[in-house]
Amino acid sequence: MNNESNLSAEFTRVPVIDVHKGNLAAHLPALLKAIEESSFVAIDCELSGLGDRKKLNASSIDERYLNTCLVAKTRSIIALGLSTYTLQNIKDAKANGSHTNGDFKSNGDTVSENGNHEDSEPKSWNYKVQTYNIMVLCGEDYIVEPGSLKFLVEHGFDFRKQYSLGIQYLRGNDREENEDQPLRRIFSHLVKARKALVLHNGLIDLVFLYHNLYAALPDKLGTFISDITEMFPLGVYDTKYIADYVSRTQASFLEFVFRKEQRINREKYMKNRPHVKVRFQSCEGEDVDWRHCGSAKEIQDGVEVCFSYAHHGHCPVGSGCDKSHDIDHIIKHRNIEKERKGRKRKRPNESLNETAENGSVD
Numbered sequence: 001m002n003n004e005s006n007l008s009a010e011f012t013r014v015p016v017i018d019v020h021k022g023n024l025a026a027h028l029p030a031l032l033k034a035i036e037e038s039s040f041v042a043i044d045c046e047l048s049g050l051g052d053r054k055k056l057n058a059s060s061i062d063e064r065y066l067n068t069c070l071v072a073k074t075r076s077i078i079a080l081g082l083s084t085y086t087l088q089n090i091k092d093a094k095a096n097g098s099h100t101n102g103d104f105k106s107n108g109d110t111v112s113e114n115g116n117h118e119d120s121e122p123k124s125w126n127y128k129v130q131t132y133n134i135m136v137l138c139g140e141d142y143i144v145e146p147g148s149l150k151f152l153v154e155h156g157f158d159f160r161k162q163y164s165l166g167i168q169y170l171r172g173n174d175r176e177e178n179e180d181q182p183l184r185r186i187f188s189h190l191v192k193a194r195k196a197l198v199l200h201n202g203l204i205d206l207v208f209l210y211h212n213l214y215a216a217l218p219d220k221l222g223t224f225i226s227d228i229t230e231m232f233p234l235g236v237y238d239t240k241y242i243a244d245y246v247s248r249t250q251a252s253f254l255e256f257v258f259r260k261e262q263r264i265n266r267e268k269y270m271k272n273r274p275h276v277k278v279r280f281q282s283c284e285g286e287d288v289d290w291r292h293c294g295s296a297k298e299i300q301d302g303v304e305v306c307f308s309y310a311h312h313g314h315c316p317v318g319s320g321c322d323k324s325h326d327i328d329h330i331i332k333h334r335n336i337e338k339e340r341k342g343r344k345r346k347r348p349n350e351s352l353n354e355t356a357e358n359g360s361v362d
Contacts, residue, residue, distance in 0.1 A: 005280040007126055009269035013290045015283045020135040020165035023287055024182055027132070031082075032189050034130045034281070038084035040196035040234075044254070045205045046079035046152060049145030056204065065221040068204055072211045073171070075145075076138035078152075078162055080183070083131040088279075089124075123274040130281040133289070136183060137166025138212070154318050172216040187213040191231045200254045202238035251330075253313025260331055262293070305330050 005015075019027050035041060050056060051074075055067040149159070169183045187209065190197075199205045206228060211217045214231075218224050228236060243252035249260060268275040306323035309315040315325065324330070 005283050007277045007279045009124070009275050009277045010266050011278065011280075011293070013292045014129075014131060015280050015288050016131045016133050016291050017285075018133050018135070018287050018289050019167075020161070021167045022165050024167060027287070028182065028186075030130075031132055031186065034084040034086075035186075035190055035193050035195065037086055038193075038195055039087040039127070040085050040198055040237075041190060042081075042083045042085065042198040043205060043209070044081040044200060045077050045208050046081070046157065047075055047148065047204075047208060048078055049075045049143055049148045050204070051075070051145075062221050064203070065207070065224065068207045069211070069217045071204075072207045072217065074143050075208075076140075076142040076171075077136055077208055077212050078138075078166070079157070080134040080136055081131070082134060082186075083129060086128040088126045088128055124269075124277045125275075126277045126279070128281055129278045134183070134186075135162050135166045137162060137168050139168045139170050150318060169212065171212050174215070184213050194233055196234035196237065197232045198237045198239065200238065200257075201240045202236060206236065251313070255313055256330065258293070259328065263331065 005011075017027060019031070049071070051067075051071040056064060056071070058064040058067060153159070167183055169181055174184075191214075207217065207224075210224070210227070218227065239254070239257060240252050243249045243257045249257060251257075265275050269277075304323045306315050306321050306325055309321070309323075309325045309330070315321045
């Protein structure tokens with residue numbers, strides 16, 4: 001039986017394998033193999049709290065690191081999302097003996113890295129994707145922040161499941177109790193595989209992963225950076241940094257960035273422009289949970305967008321807010337705002353052009 005989805009640039013849900021101590025033995029071999037075969041790995045940590053947000057955003061990077069270390073030593077990871085991405089174009093081209101000088105096959109045509117097409121088919125990067133949601137439980141005392149728990153509950157997190165089925169781990173350096181720690185084995189396997197790592201708001205997750213699943217945090221930022229560089233020699237990529245300083249998106253919280261880029265990728269596919277296609281692995285089984293990541297429902301006009309949620313991805317009122325938290329609604333609203341500002345900037349230039357054409361310069 002085929003356990004893969006069809007290759008597609010359009011999808012509205014994703015299969016996620018829920019892993020806990022009751023089924024870890026069954027899923028661990030496939031998880032480790034997926035890491036080995038991947039082109040890169042993406043990780044997202046759910047945390048029990050973040051402490052004082054102002055301290056985490058200190059202007060001094062050294063101070064920011066020290067503050068983040070303090071949080072990582074007193075809070076914990078409560079769930080670990082891990083996705084593996086395997087680029088299949090290169091793999092298929094190598095099998096056909098056509099992978100030379102950076103060229104790879106795509107949808108039956110050969111495309112060079114500079115984007116030149118030898119056929120009329122548009123270029124696509126075809127990835128096989130496998131996603132795991134690993135329920136974890138720190139075996140030591142840690143701080144739990146009500147605000148963080150409230151946010152997680154509103155997004156469907158099951159704390160009863162975490163405390164009954166979470167895979168236990170201990171923080172800091174290795175010790176005798178860590179000899180049978182599967183989470184450390186998974187993270188060590190990732191480090192040994194020497195894969196590129198993708199994160200969102202990466203410094204926080206890197207510090208938590210290091211201290212919770214690798215070793216005690218070093219006192220100096222320079223030592224930490226040297227360790228991370230050695231652990232992930234192919235690079236660490238932060239999608240929040242890319243959203244803020246490269247793509248310059250209207251907002252940079254993860255849900256917004258994903259949905260916006262998902263829509264852009266679909267538009268590129270419809271216009272026969274270079275795009276990404278994915279094929280999901282492990283689509284069947286009792287531990288597979290299909291997560292919706294797109295909405296076909298109509299957006300109601302006249303419903304006001306929540307300012308806080310639209311800009312930061314969270315709202316202090318939570319589910320009790322009477323304004324829209326719908327990401328598609330927010331994206332549509334932000335696009336309208338962008339177009340309106342663009343028209344305002346354009347009007348003075350149009351007036352100057354008309355003045356120059358009429359020759360009436362005062």
